[in-house]
Amino acid sequence: xxxxxxxxxxxxxxxxxxxxxxxxxxxxxxxxxxxxxxxxxxxxxxxxxxxxxxxxxxxxxxxxxxxxxxxxxxxxxxxxxxxxxxxxxxxxxxxxxxxxxxxxxxxxxxxxxxxxxxxxxxxxxxxxxxxx
Amino acid sequence: xxxxxxxxxxxxxxxxxxxxxxxxxxxxxxxxxxxxxxxxxxxxxxxxxxxxxxxxxxxxxxxxxxxxxxxxxxxxxxxxxxxxx
Numbered sequence: 603x604x605x606x607x608x609x610x611x612x613x614x615x616x617x618x619x620x621x622x623x624x625x626x627x628x629x630x631x632x633x634x635x636x637x638x639x640x641x642x643x644x645x646x647x648x649x650x651x652x653x654x655x656x657x658x659x660x661x662x663x664x665x666x667x668x669x670x671x672x673x674x675x676x677x678x679x680x681x682x683x684x685x686x687x688x689x690x691x692x693x694x695x696x697x698x699x700x701x702x703x704x705x706x707x708x709x710x711x712x713x714x715x716x717x718x719x720x721x722x723x724x725x726x727x728x729x730x731x732x733x734x
Numbered sequence: 735x736x737x738x739x740x741x742x743x744x745x746x747x748x749x750x751x752x753x754x755x756x757x758x759x760x761x762x763x764x765x766x767x768x769x770x771x772x773x774x775x776x777x778x779x780x781x782x783x784x785x786x787x788x789x790x791x792x793x794x795x796x797x798x799x800x801x802x803x804x805x806x807x808x809x810x811x812x813x814x815x816x817x818x819x
Contacts, residue, residue, distance in 0.1 A: 720765035720817040727757030727766055728750070 606701050611694045614687060615705055618665050622703055623650060627658040629695065631668050631680040632688045638677035657719065737788050744780035747773045768813025775806025 607615075619625050626648055631639060639647075641656035648655065659678045662668045667684055670676040680688070695702050751773035758766035779802045786795035 720763040720813075723757060723761045723763040723766055724754070724769060727754045727769075730753075 606698055607694055607705060608690070610687070611691050612705065614691055615702065618662075618667060619706060620661065621658075622706055623648070623654065624658045624661060625691075625695065625702070625706065627655060628662055628667060628688060629692055631662075631678060632685065632692065635680040635682050635685060638671065638679045640675050640677055642675070644678070654719070737784060740780055740784040740787070744777050744784070747777035747780055751777060763817070765813040765817040768809045768816070772806045772810035772813075775802055775809065779803045779806065 615625075619628070627644055630644060630647060631637075639659075641659055642652045644650075644659060645652040645655035659668065659670070659676075663670045663678065667681055667688070668678045669681050670678050751770045754766045754770035754773060757763075758770060779799055782795055782799045782802060786793070786799060
């Protein structure tokens with residue numbers, strides 16, 4: 603099913619996106635590239651919590667897909683030089699949502715792209731066998 | 735019998751430490767490193783309990799045991815504070 607995803611989009615997802623929530627945050631920021639967002643605003647918009655939204659935003663900022671201001675709290679804005687690439691991802695996400703989600707969660711077992719929730723990581727540490 | 739319980743406690747703590755360390759290597763979440771160090775401390779604490787009550791009952795190691803446990807708990811507290819906002 604993931605074969606239906608264009609190669610460049612597939613590469614982008616595998617290189618940069620660790621979760622569907624992260625992808626949703628990215629889509630949100632690139633939908634209004636001129637707007638700056640706080641984690642709280644992103645959390646409200648996506649109906650998640652501020653802390654989780656902040657984790658995703660920090661991870662995206664670390665990958666230079668969004669830029670963070672030096673304000674407190676920081677405001678995040680889409681990094682427009684990636685606009686074309688993200689537009690392609692957004693189009694594929696609209697058209698092949700299930701395939702995209704499958705791709706994100708069937709990624710090879712590297713967690714480098716995943717922003718780690720330390721409490722979840724703590725809980726997962728006691729799983730002897732990894733989830734399939 | 736008590737020695738078996740103490741040894742199992744030490745082994746369990748050590749097992750937890752190893753699992754947390756394994757997960758830390760995979761995720762690099764600092765909380766796991768601090769937690770792992772904490773469980774190493776708790777394992778040492780349990781070994782000291784064995785020594786205190788079974789091997790050297792004539793020596794009072796309670797202060798040392800308490801100190802080791804305190805340091806161990808400080809590590810996990812530090813991790814929890816450090817990794818939360």
